[in-house]
Amino acid sequence: MTPPIQVRKALRSFRYAFQGIISLFQVENNARIHFVAAILAIILGFFLHISSLEWALIVTQIALVVAAEAFNTALEKLADVVSPEYHPLIKSVKDLAAGAVLIMAISAVVVGLLIFFPKLAQYFI
């Protein structure tokens, strides 16, 4: 009988998921840019003593951008296997996926500005 929770299988799935995350940052230039931006936001968060709610927003924004980048990369790779030659629908698929990342990145920049700008202004103005 199959046990209700298969721990070994769950651990194996985690390992594959981590391999995916590591390969994202190893291979994708945009993912590395987002990674650096995330580190800067975290350093700024500590430096400016942001609240728990502000941390929750920053962490959520970082996760959304990285997750969108991972989906975009997965779609790009799949598209490259399915149709290495030019196809108008593949163009649409890749542009839409890239657009989703851009929407998330703009949202992250806006949230970052809303949280950090007033605090930074106190230092400099």
Ligand SMILES: Nc1ncnc2c1ncn2[C@@H]1O[C@H](COP(=O)(O)OP(=O)(O)OP(=O)(O)O)[C@@H](O)[C@H]1O
């Ligand atoms: N097979 C294809 N058919 C049609 N258009 C494509 C195809 N491959 C790429 N494109 C177009 O070129 C753009 C860039 O595609 P590409 O796969 O090079 O992505 P990228 O954003 O440069 O990512 P990466 O550098 O990680 O490969 C796509 O958004 C799409 O408009």
